[in-house]
Amino acid sequence: MPKQLLVNPVEVRQPGTLTVPGIPLNQYRPDFRAETDRFGAEGLKRLWIDMATIREFEAMLDAFKREGTWEGISYNHKGPAHLSIGQEAAAVGQSAVLGPEDLVFGSHRSHGEILAKCLSAARQLDEQRLKEVMEGYLDGEILRAAERVAHGGLSDLAVSFILYGTLAEIFARRDGFNRGLGGSMHAFFAPFGSMPNNAIVGGSADIATGAALFKRINRRPGIVIANIGDASMGCGPVWEAISLAAMDQYRTLWPREVGGAPPILFNFMNNFYGMGGQTQGETMGYQVLARVGAGVNPEAMHAERVDGYNPLAVADAVARKKKVLLDGRGPALLDVVTYRVSGHSPSDASSYRSREEIALWQGVDAIERYGGYLVENRAASRAELAAARVAVKARLAAVVRLVTGDAPSRRVDGAFIESKMLSNGSVERFDDRAPELSQDLSKNPRVKALAGKARFAFDAEGKPIPKSKLYQLRDGLFEALLHRFARDPTLAAWGEENRDWGGAFAVYRGLTEALPYHRLFNSSISEGAIVGSGVGYALSGGRAVVELMYCDFMGRAGDELFNQASKWQAMSAGLLRMPLVVRVSVGNKYGAQHSQDWTALVAHIPGLKAYFPATPNDAKGMLNLALRGTDPVVFFESQLLYDMGERFEPVPEGYYETPEGEPVTRRKGSDLTIATLGATLYRALDAAEVLEKKYGVSTEVLDLRFITPLHYDLLLESVRKTGRLVLASDACERGSFLHTVASNVSQLAFDFLDAPVAVVGSRNWITPAAEMEELYFPQPEWIVDTVHERVLPLPGHTSSTVQTDGELARRVRIGV
Ligand SMILES: Cc1ncc(C[n+]2csc(CCOP(=O)(O)OP(=O)(O)O)c2C)c(N)n1
Numbered sequence: 001m002p003k004q005l006l007v008n009p010v011e012v013r014q015p016g017t018l019t020v021p022g023i024p025l026n027q028y029r030p031d032f033r034a035e036t037d038r039f040g041a042e043g044l045k046r047l048w049i050d051m052a053t054i055r056e057f058e059a060m061l062d063a064f065k066r067e068g069t070w071e072g073i074s075y076n077h078k079g080p081a082h083l084s085i086g087q088e089a090a091a092v093g094q095s096a097v098l099g100p101e102d103l104v105f106g107s108h109r110s111h112g113e114i115l116a117k118c119l120s121a122a123r124q125l126d127e128q129r130l131k132e133v134m135e136g137y138l139d140g141e142i143l144r145a146a147e148r149v150a151h152g153g154l155s156d157l158a159v160s161f162i163l164y165g166t167l168a169e170i171f172a173r174r175d176g177f178n179r180g181l182g183g184s185m186h187a188f189f190a191p192f193g194s195m196p197n198n199a200i201v202g203g204s205a206d207i208a209t210g211a212a213l214f215k216r217i218n219r220r221p222g223i224v225i226a227n228i229g230d231a232s233m234g235c236g237p238v239w240e241a242i243s244l245a246a247m248d249q250y251r252t253l254w255p256r257e258v259g260g261a262p263p264i265l266f267n268f269m270n271n272f273y274g275m276g277g278q279t280q281g282e283t284m285g286y287q288v289l290a291r292v293g294a295g296v297n298p299e300a301m302h303a304e305r306v307d308g309y310n311p312l313a314v315a316d317a318v319a320r321k322k323k324v325l326l327d328g329r330g331p332a333l334l335d336v337v338t339y340r341v342s343g344h345s346p347s348d349a350s351s352y353r354s355r356e357e358i359a360l361w362q363g364v365d366a367i368e369r370y371g372g373y374l375v376e377n378r379a380a381s382r383a384e385l386a387a388a389r390v391a392v393k394a395r396l397a398a399v400v401r402l403v404t405g406d407a408p409s410r411r412v413d414g415a416f417i418e419s420k421m422l423s424n425g426s427v428e429r430f431d432d433r434a435p436e437l438s439q440d441l442s443k444n445p446r447v448k449a450l451a452g453k454a455r456f457a458f459d460a461e462g463k464p465i466p467k468s469k470l471y472q473l474r475d476g477l478f479e480a481l482l483h484r485f486a487r488d489p490t491l492a493a494w495g496e497e498n499r500d501w502g503g504a505f506a507v508y509r510g511l512t513e514a515l516p517y518h519r520l521f522n523s524s525i526s527e528g529a530i531v532g533s534g535v536g537y538a539l540s541g542g543r544a545v546v547e548l549m550y551c552d553f554m555g556r557a558g559d560e561l562f563n564q565a566s567k568w569q570a571m572s573a574g575l576l577r578m579p580l581v582v583r584v585s586v587g588n589k590y591g592a593q594h595s596q597d598w599t600a601l602v603a604h605i606p607g608l609k610a611y612f613p614a615t616p617n618d619a620k621g622m623l624n625l626a627l628r629g630t631d632p633v634v635f636f637e638s639q640l641l642y643d644m645g646e647r648f649e650p651v652p653e654g655y656y657e658t659p660e661g662e663p664v665t666r667r668k669g670s671d672l673t674i675a676t677l678g679a680t681l682y683r684a685l686d687a688a689e690v691l692e693k694k695y696g697v698s699t700e701v702l703d704l705r706f707i708t709p710l711h712y713d714l715l716l717e718s719v720r721k722t723g724r725l726v727l728a729s730d731a732c733e734r735g736s737f738l739h740t741v742a743s744n745v746s747q748l749a750f751d752f753l754d755a756p757v758a759v760v761g762s763r764n765w766i767t768p769a770a771e772m773e774e775l776y777f778p779q780p781e782w783i784v785d786t787v788h789e790r791v792l793p794l795p796g797h798t799s800s801t802v803q804t805d806g807e808l809a810r811r812v813r814i815g816v
């Protein structure tokens with residue numbers, strides 16, 4: 001059912017003045033009685049102890065980084081340590097009002113947030129559950145280490161467990177929370193709601209938004225927080241995440257029972273600095289960060305500035321925002337005023353700020369002040385706090401001694417890392433509930449139309465069937481999607497113009513009728529957040545399909561593809577899976593910024609799978625495969641092929657999967673092999689026809705279909721037979737993935753080759769206008785001429801294009 005949101009010219013052209021809601025600044029008023037009611041006297045003390053724990057933890061790391069020694073223990077920590085000395089109250093206050101089901105994503109400066117969240121969650125879990133978590137995690141390895149630290153009851157043991165797991169992770173130990181593959185900036189512990197922390201500034205914003213979408217779409221309890229720095233407000237993906245989280249449709253179009261907007265709190269740890277740049281007064285223009293909320297939606301994101309030097313002010317604000325978010329009225333924004341007394345990192349000389357400024361903040365130190373507040377109100381004595389601090393330090397020292405014992409066996413080996421790059425799983429459905437559909441799928445208009453389409457491009461006499469009657473490549477994609485939508489209730493798809501428009505190039509036509517809004521929706525034009533939210537959704541336990549209309553827009557989602565989707569499975573040591581399909585179309589006709597094939601970029605990134613079907617049969621079989629797997633797949637589709645019928649084998653009506661990584665032979669031959677990737681296949685087949693008919697060169701044509709993983713057996717077998725290989729695709733020749741294939745074949749079949757392997761790609765130019773595209777994309781005669789000039793001279797052939805070795809050298813020399 002198409003949506004009905006009328007844009008009324010009378011209404012939108014009315015004169016008037018927009019008023020913006022007031023944004024509260026530091027409005028918290030201490031009320032010890034209310035605070036005791038909320039946390040209990042013990043709870044209030046615990047907050048102080050948690051803050052002191054973080055302070056001691058960070059001071060310990062600082063000492064190791066600066067001096068290589070702490071409390072008589074020597075250790076050389078080679079990796080980073082972005083400390084949060086001064087920011088403890090902001091982390092502890094936040095976690096104090098969160099439950100284990102509430103998730104916190106963070107930044108490079110998140111040791112304190114990990115500790116605060118885990119300490120708080122562990123206290124809230126019942127003994128049974130706490131035991132299960134600690135025993136079950138990494139086969140109980142961390143627990144066994146933590147048990148060696150003197151402890152009282154289980155909750156006491158849990159504190160050692162948390163300190164040990166975090167520190168061992170920072171020191172890259174195999175018994176760290178993430179087997180040492182995350183390290184200081186990426187560590188996390190999901191069972192307590194501490195979610196991935198991100199070394200890319202602002203990187204958590206869109207991932208956390210995806211986790212919040214997962215909670216909403218799958219009706220999971222709790223909220224999600226993105227802890228990001230003030231300077232990340234300058235990052236595009238943060239704004240994109242805010243846009244995506246604030247879309248009106250959650251209230252206007254999504255079914256009411258879904259519960260409203262994704263429960264996401266953008267929590268800015270505002271320490272007033274990037275590394276050396278000052279956000280207030282220098283690098284940003286907002287002056288007060290919370291102001292940004294005013295530009296986003298009528299509620300101004302419920303934005304507030306809160307005093308992050310008072311844990312109780314933070315707790316109060318987070319508790320209120322949590323309520324708003326659970327009511328579906330998000331997103332929310334907090335501008336949490338804090339200060340890092342420590343440098344950006346231990347090598348920071350603090351040349352960008354004055355000693356006076358640091359002293360001023362030390363003068364209002366949160367641990368001192370909050371301790372004083374407890375003492376003033378007789379909730380604790382000075383001696384009690386001092387003793388608690390001694391105990392914290394003693395426990396930490398015991399943990400540090402255990403963690404710093406250094407031996408190569410304490411780190412994972414290469415085989416382990418290799419085994420975690422891809423999960424290669426197979427999951428039919430990520431939840432058992434019935435998938436939500438809007439209609440009986442047999443009544444779906446497209447399903448009905450497809451029943452009458454020809455699943456093979458030729459009739460019984462071999463005559464081509466008109467396009468309007470053909471089952472096309474886009475239909476193969478549709479069938480695969482519909483199949484999985486009907487089986488996996490967590491599957492959701494989003495991207496630009498995905499819904500009523502029918503998705504770019506009509507792949508999704510029919511899905512609007514089949515699916516409720518929360519399973520298929522239009523997103524803001526936010527490529528970074530589209531992919532980033534897909535990452536967050538997938539790592540939370542759901543399956544997502546997101547779409548970038550054009551391959552060229554991958555640049556806009558560069559970080560999310562290349563640093564996030566690709567890396568979280570391995571950085572989590574396989575604790576997270578990434579069942580995310582990113583559909584990208586390779587364009588043409590629209591010129592330089594809409595027509596480039598960027599398979600090479602994806603091929604270069606470890607941790608991504610990449611598929612590129614060229615037939616309807618493969619479109620369906622390969623998307624089926626991607627939608628059943630557990631790895632991130634960049635799924636390339638050529639716009640030249642969307643309306644193409646199946647020319648090789650009729651497309652089966654039932655479910656099937658193309659074998660992963662396997663190229664396929666499209667034409668048999670014995671003198672020459674041409675292997676292609678993508679739409680070039682059909683031009684290669686034309687070239688093969690010419691080579692065979694005109695020059696008697698029996699030409700085999702292979703369609704590689706896969707980029708990662710790719711099995712070479714069929715290709716090698718072909719090359720061993722023919723002794724000659726030409727590789728062709730529409731990607732620009734320089735740096736093309738085909739050069740990797742050429743290099744591997746040259747290595748693996750050197751003795752069988754009678755000529756160098758030749759690569760034919762697009763020119764190393766901008767893609768010119770549609771009228772000039774033949775100058776740019778590989779044409780059949782380029783392939784024939786390349787064979788003639790560089791592989792196998794063709795008797796009587798005169799090249800119409802220049803494909804000689806000399807030309808190759810010339811192009812390289814001038815860089816085009
Ligand atoms: C995308 C990106 N750009 C730059 C950096 C280098 N860098 C690391 S931290 C940082 C400053 C971040 O400031 P803010 O977001 O306020 O966090 P804070 O360090 O103050 O906690 C910079 C520039 C990075 N890690 N990622």
Ligand SMILES: [Mg+2]
Nearest residue numbers: 229230273274
């Ligand atoms: Mg900052």
